[in-house]
Amino acid sequence: MFRIEPRVQGVTPELLEMYEAVSPSTIGHFTDFGFIHGLQPLFRPIQLLGNAVTVRIPHLDSTAIRHALELARPGDVLVVDMSGDDDRACWGEFRTYAAMAKQIAGVVVSGSVTDVRAITKLGFPVYSRGISAKTTRAMELEGEVNTTVSVAGVSVQPGDLVVGDDDGLFVVNPRDAGEIGLKAIEKQRREEVKRREYGFVNDTGPAGI
Ligand SMILES: O=C([O-])CC(=O)C(=O)O
Numbered sequence: 624m625f626r627i628e629p630r631v632q633g634v635t636p637e638l639l640e641m642y643e644a645v646s647p648s649t650i651g652h653f654t655d656f657g658f659i660h661g662l663q664p665l666f667r668p669i670q671l672l673g674n675a676v677t678v679r680i681p682h683l684d685s686t687a688i689r690h691a692l693e694l695a696r697p698g699d700v701l702v703v704d705m706s707g708d709d710d711r712a713c714w715g716e717f718r719t720y721a722a723m724a725k726q727i728a729g730v731v732v733s734g735s736v737t738d739v740r741a742i743t744k745l746g747f748p749v750y751s752r753g754i755s756a757k758t759t760r761a762m763e764l765e766g767e768v769n770t771t772v773s774v775a776g777v778s779v780q781p782g783d784l785v786v787g788d789d790d791g792l793f794v795v796n797p798r799d800a801g802e803i804g805l806k807a808i809e810k811q812r813r814e815e816v817k818r819r820e821y822g823f824v825n826d827t828g829p830a831g832i
């Protein structure tokens with residue numbers, strides 16, 4: 624059975640603008656909740672920021688990803704819960720072309736991805752637990768889009784804010800994102816003062832100053 628719920632726009636333009644300047648590692652100074660433990664970026668440097676479109680697939684059948692790609696809008700992040708399968712890849716080069724054509728910001732996969740060289744060359748932001756040559760199939764069995772999913776023990780709702788860089792990923796509920804973002808930016812300001820005291824400038828990360 625398929626359950627395809629409408630897309631949720633939880634992330635506002637103001638939050639997006641604010642989080643352009645927020646590092647996940649600064650958020651990690653304030654909260655553990657929402658950190659997606661164990662997922663790695665496919666390449667570095669990497670940046671990911673956007674509004675979650677959630678997908679849940681049973682281990683073998685990736686049909687629901689196609690439905691999610693159909694309803695996603697520019698700036699969305701597809702967050703795929705593979706129901707505990709870490710070994711099989713549900714994302715690769717051709718899904719990346721489809722996503723880039725829709726200006727999707729990136730993809731987060733609880734399991735594995737494939738076609739690493741092609742995706743890296745395309746520079747499309749992907750986070751996953753692993754890499755595998757064994758893939759899912761489009762079998763039209765079952766799946767969900769825009770329901771609550773679980774990735775690395777973190778519950779992700781459609782419309783959540785996803786923010787990632789070289790250090791990893793946080794998923795933030797838009798209700799809390801304003802407060803967390805302000806605290807993070809304030810901390811980054813203080814860090815910049817300290818950095819300059821040590822005689823350094825930050826020319827690698829988000830501005831935050
Ligand atoms: O089809 C898949 O499931 C993954 C893949 O190889 C691609 O997107 O190119």
Ligand SMILES: [Mg+2]
Nearest residue numbers: 715716717738
């Ligand atoms: Mg492929």
